[in-house]
Amino acid sequence: MTTNVNIRLAIDRVNMGLLAQNQTRAPRLYTPGEVVTGQFGFMKGHGTYVEGEDIKASVAGVMEQVNKLISIKPLKSRYVGEIGDVVVARITEVQQRRWKVDTNSRLDSVLLLSSVNLPGGELRRRGVEDEQMMRKYLQEGDLISAEVQNIFDEGTLSLYTRSLKYGKLSQGVLVKVFPSLVKRRKTHFHNLTCGASIILGNNGFIWISPTVNNEADGGDGGYAQNLNEVIPRADREVIARLRNCILALAHCKMMLYDTSILYAYEESMKYEVHELLQQEAIFDVAFLTQHRLRLQEE
Amino acid sequence: MANISLSEAEKTFILHGVEEDFRCDGRSRRDYRPMELETDLVSNASGSARLRLANTDVLVGIKTEIDKPNYLTPDQGKIEFFVDCSANAAPEFEGRGGEELALELADTLTNAYESPKAFDLKTLCILPGQQCWKLFVDILILECGGNLFDAVSLAAKAALFNTKIPRVTAALMDAGEAELLISDDPYDCTRIQIENLPILVTVCKIGDSCVVDPSAEEEECSIASAVVGVSKRNGKNYISNVHTIGEGSLHKDTMHNCILLGLSAAENLNNELVKALKLEESRVGSKHRNTIGFLK
Numbered sequence: 242m243t244t245n246v247n248i249r250l251a252i253d254r255v256n257m258g259l260l261a262q263n264q265t266r267a268p269r270l271y272t273p274g275e276v277v278t279g280q281f282g283f284m285k286g287h288g289t290y291v292e293g294e295d296i297k298a299s300v301a302g303v304m305e306q307v308n309k310l311i312s313i314k315p316l317k318s319r320y321v322g323e324i325g326d327v328v329v330a331r332i333t334e335v336q337q338r339r340w341k342v343d344t345n346s347r348l349d350s351v352l353l354l355s356s357v358n359l360p361g362g363e364l365r366r367r368g369v370e371d372e373q374m375m376r377k378y379l380q381e382g383d384l385i386s387a388e389v390q391n392i393f394d395e396g397t398l399s400l401y402t403r404s405l406k407y408g409k410l411s412q413g414v415l416v417k418v419f420p421s422l423v424k425r426r427k428t429h430f431h432n433l434t435c436g437a438s439i440i441l442g443n444n445g446f447i448w449i450s451p452t453v454n455n456e457a458d459g460g461d462g463g464y465a466q467n468l469n470e471v472i473p474r475a476d477r478e479v480i481a482r483l484r485n486c487i488l489a490l491a492h493c494k495m496m497l498y499d500t501s502i503l504y505a506y507e508e509s510m511k512y513e514v515h516e517l518l519q520q521e522a523i524f525d526v527a528f529l530t531q532h533r534l535r536l537q538e539e
Numbered sequence: 540m541a542n543i544s545l546s547e548a549e550k551t552f553i554l555h556g557v558e559e560d561f562r563c564d565g566r567s568r569r570d571y572r573p574m575e576l577e578t579d580l581v582s583n584a585s586g587s588a589r590l591r592l593a594n595t596d597v598l599v600g601i602k603t604e605i606d607k608p609n610y611l612t613p614d615q616g617k618i619e620f621f622v623d624c625s626a627n628a629a630p631e632f633e634g635r636g637g638e639e640l641a642l643e644l645a646d647t648l649t650n651a652y653e654s655p656k657a658f659d660l661k662t663l664c665i666l667p668g669q670q671c672w673k674l675f676v677d678i679l680i681l682e683c684g685g686n687l688f689d690a691v692s693l694a695a696k697a698a699l700f701n702t703k704i705p706r707v708t709a710a711l712m713d714a715g716e717a718e719l720l721i722s723d724d725p726y727d728c729t730r731i732q733i734e735n736l737p738i739l740v741t742v743c744k745i746g747d748s749c750v751v752d753p754s755a756e757e758e759e760c761s762i763a764s765a766v767v768g769v770s771k772r773n774g775k776n777y778i779s780n781v782h783t784i785g786e787g788s789l790h791k792d793t794m795h796n797c798i799l800l801g802l803s804a805a806e807n808l809n810n811e812l813v814k815a816l817k818l819e820e821s822r823v824g825s826k827h828r829n830t831i832g833f834l835k
Contacts, residue, residue, distance in 0.1 A: 243569070244569045244570065244806075244807045244808070245569070245570040245807075246804075246808050246810075247571065247574065247811070248573075248693075248814075248815040249573065249575055249815070250815060252822065383547075384548075411548045412548045413548070414549075468548060471555050472552065474561060477555075477561050478561065478565070481561065481562075482565065485565060514564075514565025515565040515567075518565075518573050518593070519573050
């Protein structure tokens with residue numbers, strides 16, 4: 242068994258921009274300082290400023306227009322939360338009656354003790370005992386899936402997990418992408434046919450895990466982590482392939498949702514899992530996925 | 540290196556994956572992630588290289604200066620390593636936060652290059668006892684995605700390959716002071732022989748198995764790793780230094796396995812690096828060219 246090493250030259254870098262060229266309806270990108278429109282008859286929104294008589298972009302991104310309101314949505318940004326968003330987040334601190342949570346937004350988010358389902362699914366007032374048990378439920382480093390319940394004035398998000406589909410996450414892989422690449426859909430929890438579940442967090446955190454049969458568990462609120470269970474090799478391969486496919490799509494700045502991920506997964510089958518780390522394979526998979534998505538649109 | 544926290548379940552997943560010889564990204568225990576290399580991209584340095592290993596990004600610049608040799612070693616030049624951990628790589632590096640890691644990296648490299656069989660400082664001598672070349676190897680860490688030691692040593696070696704030392708045409712002795720005449724032609728220069736230069740291989744112990752090229756998440760799961768410095772001489776690999784990182788300790792047998800794994804990994808790593816460097820040089824030539832850099 243030998244070590245696989247692959248050093249390529251920067252002059253051979255695959256130009257991922259080629260993917261955008263054969264897109265028929267590629268959105269217009271604005272760069273900071275570029276004139277978006279004349280000021281008259283329009284209002285400036287997020288990501289814009291007024292200089293002279295023009296509205297200019299202050300971030301690099303695509304224009305969004307709501308009636309007269311012009312705003313530029315940045316391509317790369319931290320997560321800007323909206324109520325009802327599904328997020329995947331990591332506990333950073335245990336505080337009094339609340340957890341500090343990292344959701345990839347500008348400020349740390351909070352998860353109040355009163356907005357979690359206690360193990361066992363009981364509905365009751367949280368007492369002092371519960372406060373003392375907080376680290377038993379969720380400790381630093383733990384990953385959770387949650388929903389944005391409220392946005393405070395300064396922009397802090399308040400999360401809640403009072404539903405059986407949310408809660409602590411067990412074994413799996415976390416993939417981080419730009420939040421703008423995750424497409425907003427009706428559901429962000431998917432049990433893919435290829436044999437794994439994914440949670441597409443609106444905050445750009447994507448969780449891939451082996452599919453578990455939730456009904457058999459009985460509502461424990463998702464606090465059980467079976468650390469002794471060894472994920473079989475077949476499931477592991479599916480998870481690793483999904484991870485690499487998602488990163489490949491994200492590398493090519495393609496939107497992530499169940500269909501695009503599934504197509505990418507199917508197109509990637511001709512490669513070995515570790516080959517999907519190579520630029521050519523990334524480009525090929527993204528190209529074929531884009532092609533299939535376009536065919537489906539027509 | 541960068542502090543990322545993982546939950547117990549994620550660690551378990553990684554651990555079982557390593558035991559299964561199928562890691563989170565589909566690699567086996569002995570595979571490296573793809574790397575990208577570019578040399579000669581900093582125009583005002585004597586030699587430079589940039590290496591990107593997945594998310595780890597390292598830029599190395601080499602500066603040559605004329606210096607006086609040490610009294611104890613009058614016929615040897617000097618080489619100095621300096622590592623700067625940019626705060627862009629991780630917020631913890633801001634201010635003096637990255638200093639400890641930077642020193643550790645620089646010391647490990649200095650140790651690896653210390654042996655005259657790994658890097659012969661005599662080639663840097665101009666006039667014994669009077670003048671010598673001093674190489675400043677400045678390493679800038681732009682992004683941390685795990686496995687810094689390997690990336691840094693490969694980039695340093697690539698930059699040394701690219702280094703052009705001006706040719707000294709004549710040396711005059713004037714009242715006990717040496718005076719050097721240096722060639723005017725910027726392309727008239729000497730190169731450094733890189734065949735023997737050491738590279739570092741990090742062998743990370745996760746659970747009961749050893750892996751090469753750990754990602755940042757995998758580093759988080761390991762309590763101890765061994766960095767093996769390997770230098771090639773006459774077609775054979777020799778160990779130039781060994782350094783352990785992490786708070787844990789390594790058993791004698793594990794250490795032995797780590798070193799063996801490091802030696803065999805270094806063989807391929809070295810071959811691929813030299814191949815890539817030679818290919819780049821033959822494709823672009825030694826004169827000026829367009830740099831690719833970071834964008835595109």
